[in-house]
Amino acid sequence: MTTSAISADFSARLSAIIDCHKDREGPLLPILHDIQSEWGYVPEEAQPVIAAALSLTRAEVHGVVSFYHDFRDHPSGRHVLRLCRAEACQSMGADALAEQVRAALGIDFHETTPDGRLTLEPVFCLGLCACGPSAQMGDRLVGRASFAKVQRLVTEAGA
Numbered sequence: 001m002t003t004s005a006i007s008a009d010f011s012a013r014l015s016a017i018i019d020c021h022k023d024r025e026g027p028l029l030p031i032l033h034d035i036q037s038e039w040g041y042v043p044e045e046a047q048p049v050i051a052a053a054l055s056l057t058r059a060e061v062h063g064v065v066s067f068y069h070d071f072r073d074h075p076s077g078r079h080v081l082r083l084c085r086a087e088a089c090q091s092m093g094a095d096a097l098a099e100q101v102r103a104a105l106g107i108d109f110h111e112t113t114p115d116g117r118l119t120l121e122p123v124f125c126l127g128l129c130a131c132g133p134s135a136q137m138g139d140r141l142v143g144r145a146s147f148a149k150v151q152r153l154v155t156e157a158g159a
Contacts, residue, residue, distance in 0.1 A: 006049075011049075013038060014046055014049055015049075017031055017034045017038065018031055018049070018050060018053045021034070022054060028056070028064060031054075032064065032065065032071055036071055039075075040072075040075055040076060041071075041073060041074055041075050041076060042065050042071050042072065042073055043073075044073060047062055047065065048061075069082065069123040072121070074110070075112075076112060076119035077117050077118045077159070078116065078117050078118070078159070079118045079119070079138065079154075079157045079158075079159040080118075080119045080120075080121055081101070081118055081120050081135065081136070081150070081153065081159070082121045082122070082123040082126065082135065082136040082137075083098050083101060083121075083122060083133070083134075083135050083145075083150075084122075084123055084124070084132065084134040084135065085098070085123065085124055086124045086125040086129070086132075088129035089128075089132035089133040089134055090132075091132070092133050092144075093132075093133055097133050097135075097145060097146070097150070098122075100147045101120065101147065101150055102120065104147075105118065105120060105154075107120055108120070109122045110122075117158075117159045118157075118159040123136065126141055128141060130143075131143030131144045132144070132145075135149070135150050135153065137153040137154070137156075137157050
């Protein structure tokens, strides 16, 4: 969907979200969180609208969306499995774990299983550096993640 092809419903809901926060101090993150909550990701066509409303550049908005692992610029599956890719986790076997998980799921990072149930995302630090590698499914964080622990996460989530 291009900016010129934004539906009236999409535009109205986007405007309502922006209006709810634009007069706050630091409105960008709350706006992005509400958009992510509404659509499951931050649609690319929303970014120039946000930028114009907040007197920011499109690059500034895109930079925030792409920097923070909580935001996605593409639709995801019903569940999102995040595997930490930061150095502390890498030193504790995150690369091997990622290879096992990717092979088992049959998808790569930023991809969703064919049934739409699970998206695999890399993340750079979940804050569990002392007990890496780490993983996250929804709000559940797992330290010292092994392939078996990740499989349990996926199974328990119904993904």
